[in-house]
Amino acid sequence: MNRPPRAPWPGRRSPPERAERADRPEDAARPRPPRNDDEVRLFGLNAVMAAFAARPGDLRKLWLLAERMGELRDVMAWCVANRRGYTVVDADELAKVAGTQHHEGVVMAMRRPDELGLSTFLRDLPAGPCQLLWLDGVGNPHNFGAILRSAAHFGVAAVLLPKDSPLALSGAAVRVAEGGAEAVPIVRLGRSDNATQQLQGLGFQLLATVVRGGDDLYALPLPPRCVWVLGAEGEGLDLALAAACSRKVGIPGSGRVESLNVASATAVLLAEWCRQRR
Structure with missing residues (x-):
């Protein structure tokens, strides 16, 4: 909920909320790999599966742990059929790709959806x-x-x-x-x-x-x-x-x-x- 109103909007850029850090402490210290401005790296099994189901053509690359291969079988097959790369990596490498340990075993590079x-x-x-x-x-x-x-x-x-x-x-x-x-x-x-x-x-x-x-x-x-x-x-x-x-x-x-x-x-x-x- 909101506190009392503040100064008018023209020219203002709002600061982030103070209730939580934008990133968790262990994620803030982790170097994040460079990425394209029009690309977002998604992680978390439900998140990546929903994104793939909604817009598979926006998938650019997939990284996953070996234990996720069964659940992501269809995504991997789509990558092969459509010449999109996928790589099976270990947990440390996947954390580097995601920029966080909270990846749930999969990272998907997707084109950022249009607003x-x-x-x-x-x-x-x-x-x-x-x-x-x-x-x-x-x-x-x-x-x-x-x-x-x-x-x-x-x-x-x-x-x-x-x-x-x-x-x-x-x-x-x-x-x-x-x-x-x-x-x-x-x-x-x-x-x-x-x-x-x-x-x-x-x-x-x-x-x-x-x-x-x-x-x-x-x-x-x-x-x-x-x-x-x-x-x-x-x-x-x-x-x-x-x-x-x-x-x-x-x-x-x-x-x-x-x-x-x-x-x-x-x-x-x-x-x-x-x-x-x-």
């Missing part, structure tokens, strides 16, 4: 009830991955990212998403004020999530077309973006902790919207 523009996304969006997520300043890849997993579970139509956000799909985010990264489009916004007008023009209400002073989530009738606007932990939302939202919403709790982690809060918000629709 949509808002106008293109909205042009093809069907009418009817819909949830979107607008992540303003969220920077931690593990939180991003958890958000994508919840978004996929609850059928979110897209995740919206500000144009100056450094957030993008990474191996860590895709692993945590457990396949959810392939199910939820990422939309890169232009000017935030233009984006709010476009969304509102199509019947979306923007709801800012806050720690204090918001309407009780469970007592509020949620709109059929909803954009949940979430800010970085410790920083909150831009003042201008918060002002553009229809309402401020909070998740009531015991008071024993100040708020939920942004990824946990996202799951609660999405679940309540789905509950009300049913």
Whole structure:
């Protein structure tokens, strides 16, 4: 959940969330191999299998441990048939390729998927009830991955990212998403004020999530077309973006902790919207 709003957005690049390190300590010290800007190295069995199932033509190379050969038999056969390389390596080499020990025995180099523009996304969006997520300043890849997993579970139509956000799909985010990264489009916004007008023009209400002073989530009738606007932990939302939202919403709790982690809060918000629709 978000703290009180911060300074307006123009020219700002949000710092990463302080709740977690962007990388785990053992990963931060590990030298990462060079890679292409249009390529992302995915790891984690569910993550790579979901990516391969969704877009096999984007596969560039596969590395795996010998014990994963049975589970990845079809992927290896596809690599042979389509002249894409695969290499069976030991655990130390695979950790170097992935840049982490949390690879689950497989690494797949994939072309980075294209991000949509808002106008293109909205042009093809069907009418009817819909949830979107607008992540303003969220920077931690593990939180991003958890958000994508919840978004996929609850059928979110897209995740919206500000144009100056450094957030993008990474191996860590895709692993945590457990396949959810392939199910939820990422939309890169232009000017935030233009984006709010476009969304509102199509019947979306923007709801800012806050720690204090918001309407009780469970007592509020949620709109059929909803954009949940979430800010970085410790920083909150831009003042201008918060002002553009229809309402401020909070998740009531015991008071024993100040708020939920942004990824946990996202799951609660999405679940309540789905509950009300049913």
